[in-house]
Amino acid sequence: MKQEIGSLMYLYLDDLELSEPIETSEFLIYGAAKAVNEAGGRNWLPIIVTQVGDNRYQVIGNKFSYAVAEQAELEKVWCIIADNSQATADVSQLLAQEKSPKINLATATFDEIKMGLEYLVNRPVNPLKGVKVTTASNRIDEAPRQYWRESLEEVIKLKCGITKGKKLEIFKEVFYVTPQPLPDKVTDPNILEIFNVSELKAIAKKRGLKGYSKKKRNELISMLSQT
Numbered sequence: 001m002k003q004e005i006g007s008l009m010y011l012y013l014d015d016l017e018l019s020e021p022i023e024t025s026e027f028l029i030y031g032a033a034k035a036v037n038e039a040g041g042r043n044w045l046p047i048i049v050t051q052v053g054d055n056r057y058q059v060i061g062n063k064f065s066y067a068v069a070e071q072a073e074l075e076k077v078w079c080i081i082a083d084n085s086q087a088t089a090d091v092s093q094l095l096a097q098e099k100s101p102k103i104n105l106a107t108a109t110f111d112e113i114k115m116g117l118e119y120l121v122n123r124p125v126n127p128l129k130g131v132k133v134t135t136a137s138n139r140i141d142e143a144p145r146q147y148w149r150e151s152l153e154e155v156i157k158l159k160c161g162i163t164k165g166k167k168l169e170i171f172k173e174v175f176y177v178t179p180q181p182l183p184d185k186v187t188d189p190n191i192l193e194i195f196n197v198s199e200l201k202a203i204a205k206k207r208g209l210k211g212y213s214k215k216k217r218n219e220l221i222s223m224l225s226q227t
Contacts, residue, residue, distance in 0.1 A: 003051055007081045013069055015055050016047070016077070019089075022063040029064070033071035043069055043077050048092040050084040057081075061092025105177040106146040113137045116174045128170045131161035144191045146180045154194055192221045200224065 003009065036043060047069075048061030059066045060082060069077045082088045093099045103116045114137040120128040139158040148154045152172055155162050162171050185207070186192060192200065200220040204212035209227060212220060 001054070003081045005081055005083050008046060009079050009081060010076050011049070011057060011079045012055075013074055013077050016049060016057050016059055016066060016079070017052075018059050018063060018066065022067050024064055024067060029067050029071050032064075032068040036068060036072045036074070041072065041074055043074070046078040046080045048082050048096070049079045050082050050088075052084075060089040061098070062096045063098060064096070100174055103175050105140070105148065105152070105175055106180055108145075108175075110137060110141040113140050113175075120170060120174055126170060128162070128167060131167075136160035136162065144188065144194070145177060147182055147191055147194055148177045148179060149194075150177060150179065152177060157193065187225050187227070189221055189225045192224055 043065045045062060045065050047059055047063075047065045049057035050060055052058045057079065065077070082092060090099070094101060100119075103112050105113070108116075114133060117128070117131065117133045117136055121131055121133055136158075139160045140155060143154070143158060145154070152168065152175065153164070155171065156164050156168065162168060182191070186203065192203075195203070197217045197220065200217065201212055203224060204220060207224075207227065209223065212223060215223065
C-alpha cells in the first residue's frame with residue numbers, strides 16, 4: 001500500500017534499506033545506541049525514508065539514526081515518508097547535516113563567498129587553514145569567476161591562500177561553478193588570464209590576428225586585450 005507523503009510511521013527496521021553507506025564514527029553510533037536503549041528503545045528523531053515497494057523503504061535522510069537503530073537492535077523505528085525526488089533527498093541530508101550547502105561561484109554574492117570561507121576555515125574537522133577570509137573573499141568576488149572552469153583551479157592564481165592540492169579540494173567541498181558562455185570577443189585582461197598559451201593562441205587565430213605564434217602568454221593577453 002502506498003503511504004501518504006509526510007506521514008509519521010512506526011516501521012520495522014528490517015523494511016528499511018540504505019541508499020548509500022554511512023560514514024560515521026563507531027564510537028558515536030555506539031554511544032547513541034546505548035542512550036537510546038536506556039531511554040526506552042525509541043528513536044525520537046525520525047528517519048527520512050521514501051517508499052520503494054510494498055513495505056519497503058529507502059533511507060534518504062538522518063542515516064545516523066538508522067545506524068544507531070541497527071546498533072541498538074531496535075525492532076521498529078519512527079520514520080517520515082518523503083517523496084523520491086532528488087531535491088527532497090538533498091534537503092533532508094542538509095537538515096541532518098549529512099552534507100554541506102554548495103555555493104555556485106558564477107552567481108554568488110560577496111556575503112555568500114565570505115560565509116562559505118568562514119565555515120571552511122573555522123570548522124573543527126578538516127579546516128581550510130592559513131586563509132585570510134576577508135582577503136580571499138575580496139579577491140574571489142572581484143575575479144571573473146563566472147567564466148572559471150569546473151576544476152576551480154583559477155582560484156589558485158589569486159594568491160589568496162588556496163593552493164593546489166588539499167586546500168583546493170577542501171575549497172571544492174563548498175564551492176563550485178557553472179561556467180557561463182564567454183562573450184563573442186573577450187578583451188578584458190582579467191578574463192584572458194583564465195586561459196593558457198594554447199588557448200590564447202587559438203583565440204588570436206580565430207580573430208585573424210597575425211604575429212601571435214611566437215608570443216609569450218603575457219604578450220598574448222596584451223595583444224588580445226587591445227584588439
